[in-house]
Amino acid sequence: MILVLKPRAPQDGVDGLVKNLENRGFTVHRSDGACHTILGLVGDTSALNEETFRANPLVDTVMRVSSPYKLASRAFHPDKTRVSVGQGKAVFGGGGVTVIAGPCSVESPGQITLIAGEVKRSGARLLRGGAFKPRTSPYAFQGLGPAGLELLSAAKKAVGLPLVSELMNIQQLEHFGDVDVIQIGARNMQNFDLLKELGGIRKPVLLKRGLASTVKELLMSAEYVLAAGNSEVILCERGVRGFDQYTRNILDLSAVPWLQRETHLPVIVDPSHASGASWMVPALAKAALAAGADGLMIEVHNDPEKALCDGEQSMTCGAFDSLMGDLARYAQVEGKTL
Amino acid sequence: MILVLKPRAPQDGVDGLVKNLENRGFTVHRSDGACHTILGLVGDTSALNEETFRANPLVDTVMRVSSPYKLASRAFHPDKTRVSVGQGKAVFGGGGVTVIAGPCSVESPGQITLIAGEVKRSGARLLRGGAFKPRTSPYAFQGLGPAGLELLSAAKKAVGLPLVSELMNIQQLEHFGDVDVIQIGARNMQNFDLLKELGGIRKPVLLKRGLASTVKELLMSAEYVLAAGNSEVILCERGVRGFDQYTRNILDLSAVPWLQRETHLPVIVDPSHASGASWMVPALAKAALAAGADGLMIEVHNDPEKALCDGEQSMTCGAFDSLMGDLARYAQVEGKTL
Amino acid sequence: MILVLKPRAPQDGVDGLVKNLENRGFTVHRSDGACHTILGLVGDTSALNEETFRANPLVDTVMRVSSPYKLASRAFHPDKTRVSVGQGKAVFGGGGVTVIAGPCSVESPGQITLIAGEVKRSGARLLRGGAFKPRTSPYAFQGLGPAGLELLSAAKKAVGLPLVSELMNIQQLEHFGDVDVIQIGARNMQNFDLLKELGGIRKPVLLKRGLASTVKELLMSAEYVLAAGNSEVILCERGVRGFDQYTRNILDLSAVPWLQRETHLPVIVDPSHASGASWMVPALAKAALAAGADGLMIEVHNDPEKALCDGEQSMTCGAFDSLMGDLARYAQVEGKTL
């Protein structure tokens, strides 16, 4: 961490600050310039609070040099993390493009098993489906709850795809026995107590970026899970809030190359929630693949008009099948497989 | 809710849609224009999902007319809600300007009791202090936890101010016996499971607006608490994320008059978290009062430079005292008292 | 345009409003619902101001149904516009992916001719280079001005690529004789007087989206040029302002499919300005192609470290050549050529 002191900071104040820092175990490199004195702190600064220094009347600016997410950072773990699901039925971060597909919400036995079969036939490697749904309105459909997870289990047994489903609350975990990947939604990305609990779970966590979260905050949230003991975190870009509301959110595909360079964790993209419009999903899914994503999560519904949730953004099974063909050709250009 | 259908939507499709809506219990007013057919739905549309209609290939645009937050809406409850705390020691929504003050985090017995005495002397009506702290980094100070709440209780007993403290997780509730107002932080504004639990609590809830939440979403989150049975919700504007980062967040003071018109719930402002800089707090606190806020929440610390959290945004006790004098003069202009 | 009136709007007020609208030449379809009266206006509403209606105390909400950009809209011109440049040396909107490349600023005869040769060899169809540069600081390099355009002319003559260069001010036009495509920068997207002047020019206009402009505002700005008589407008997505500043701007690739559906004008993407980092350009360029762009504009410099402007975002000639190989393979998947 580097502290640039205010012009004309009094000598004894600066000496006191340096001593204080040394007492806290840091080596301090001091450089007295014409206008500014600069202090470089060497030591483990990851628990230091930049803002405390900014409150100090001697300090002009504070700059963090080393990344505050040691476990998530690629600088310290150059090898890509490979997350294997369902005895290798699906792998994230192994060089391929792994597609998760399924409805926003589990609605009925017929619906989920039908869709599971269809998306498997088209090449999806995991089935998604929500049983606990975070909804802006308390009056909107909140998901089938435990019964929804039972329907997912049945679909898994029938079709053989590993499951991804969203957990909103650690008390719900008992129902997630058959779920292979625990999804944490955008609204819970900074539910820090929940993140800590996930450290103790022996399942991969799919962590979605919050609507107003920076990519560094996404990595800090992943760091909570990693630091608590679970090293299998999959990151998911799903759009952030912007001023132009012709799409539900603005898909930030630059996050893909940036995260691929900054972290060893797998990075996937959800074009369905980002756009909120199924007709845009093929263009954005192909773009996400081209940008370097390790996987995609796509909403598919057998009858989008009748969907209890997010029908507008769900592709039909037929449209999804056609998209998978396109994606396979794109993957081939990169020497990858779906 | 109003549905504008696509130009040249086929007659039999439209008939089918109308029949479907009538079967679901709505009265449908149909108006066939030169280009567009418009359907007006009458009935309780609060549980309807606009997006499901948007997915319908016959539908061009969807417009919600009645507000989806029936309990929070002033249209249905014209009288302002008055939230009384600590046997009337503090009232929100009673026509005055109620000031909450205290440190970001409880740090030690000496610190919290000292600050409590100081802010009470200056005219604050409630003491704030965090024991469970949501922090971006897992390595940052996370609060003293239950021990922090015990220190708050002691300060309450010693000084006589009601308490406000943040709850991150319903399991923590057992430690909040002496806390008078339960604060829900910006990052938990859409932690819907937590909001539902708060419905069963017999204490006022101070609900902070999320960093990327619209004012309507804030009201929908309040609606979760109200619908679950707790009618005492205080709303708090504390800044939203913007593109210009000279302040930590952008304080959206237009939310004050808008919320005052749209809802009967009390509305307060937190200028400390919004700006992230204590020197800006006086200007923003006065502006919030002038904009019509029912109260303010201000961070005060006896020694901001040594604060374990958010020192940069904490005022000293002396600066707070001086601000309270200014606020009293502003309140007088409006015929209010602090 | 549809007006939803306030609940309990007085009958005579509504009658007066309807009469006023009919006097202005509109046919008014009136639908009296249980709570709301809805007025549907038929006629040419493109000059109507929605906000004037919102100021009317009888009116609750206003919804525009037909698009306010008649000339730019695909609804009225289903065939894609094909913009041909330099006697067909480059075509935008003809089904291929047309790449513009070159330095941010023209710096010297050697520099621009060297880069022109290199990018042509790699497959670029047009040369870009700025002579008049919009810079945030008055003290930063402002471009070579007329001398820069002479160097571009020389490079064009030597290498044979058509030219794209930015015009900031209609007085500069006299120097643009050899420039084939007039670029209007993001900061001038709503310089309406300049847009009107471009209507009289017999050259294609490359119009960049403003930093805080919606896609509809981009189309409205294109409409200024079209309405003033110039039908050759190329739209360019180049990133918008967001809250996360790990990239200079947030590239909004959803704009590509949306614009391709909404307008007949060609749509290109500038990944260099969006990201502000040359190492991200390949991922974003491939993604833009995959999202359906008709072209790309990429900054290339022979010596980025010494560039007078925007070195950080300029690719080297070698990196660009390698990217062009990748893009050709991606184009092939879509049955397109570069």
Place this chain on the structure above:
Amino acid sequence: MILVLKPRAPQDGVDGLVKNLENRGFTVHRSDGACHTILGLVGDTSALNEETFRANPLVDTVMRVSSPYKLASRAFHPDKTRVSVGQGKAVFGGGGVTVIAGPCSVESPGQITLIAGEVKRSGARLLRGGAFKPRTSPYAFQGLGPAGLELLSAAKKAVGLPLVSELMNIQQLEHFGDVDVIQIGARNMQNFDLLKELGGIRKPVLLKRGLASTVKELLMSAEYVLAAGNSEVILCERGVRGFDQYTRNILDLSAVPWLQRETHLPVIVDPSHASGASWMVPALAKAALAAGADGLMIEVHNDPEKALCDGEQSMTCGAFDSLMGDLARYAQVEGKTL
């Protein structure tokens, strides 16, 4: 400017960079830390481009220490600038709160003279009115042009208020003879060629913040005018683009205390354009005064429902008169006068 070099940057590369900087006239302070070498540049860095350094493969981060707006900065000009208009009829920056009022657009002789008389009676010190209007749509009313300025002149003669009107284009200047303050709208804040031209004008410039401009960019745009020779610039906060569209823009009142500290130029606020809703204007106008603004610009119309432009945000003359009474009481609290 401070450059933090990459960990393990090769010694000879660093030596070369230092030599290069010294050759360009800078004194370089070098500090070799455990991981990072830091270079501090002393000299006039205002023309230096941070991004060029970021492109250098040796450089990790770049931090600007001294402000890049030397003329606008309060650090170099501690005394507040006082802009006097109309032989002292109105003063900005003189310790009072100066109110500009009038309609969005000049519409007719009767309208502008009527409003001028009314707002003068209520205490406004300047009359605003647009003759050249920047409109998103080419089909919307574009203002009366030169005829509108003649009507403003007549109103000035009749009523005696100095005039503020918007200039979109330097060619229009010939019509602005009677205009006392030249307004540059938000969409032209970075029309750098126009800003340079304003340097040669002997009239104060009212510069509005762009919709997506940072406060530092606003100061850089003011710096263009100052550097070109005109020292009378009044800054105007008028709202920026945000994600929540219940107001037209989000009024960023933190800009007031920040600008008051950072620059010596007067700072005013336009609550009408920010909110887009006249009923919010009183709350926001009082808040702006409380935040420390040197003035306000408020839209007033004799018949908002029939206004040709922005009726929704215009106050009636009666509402404005009542607001001025409130503002006078607020000003008194601060020991100021309107």
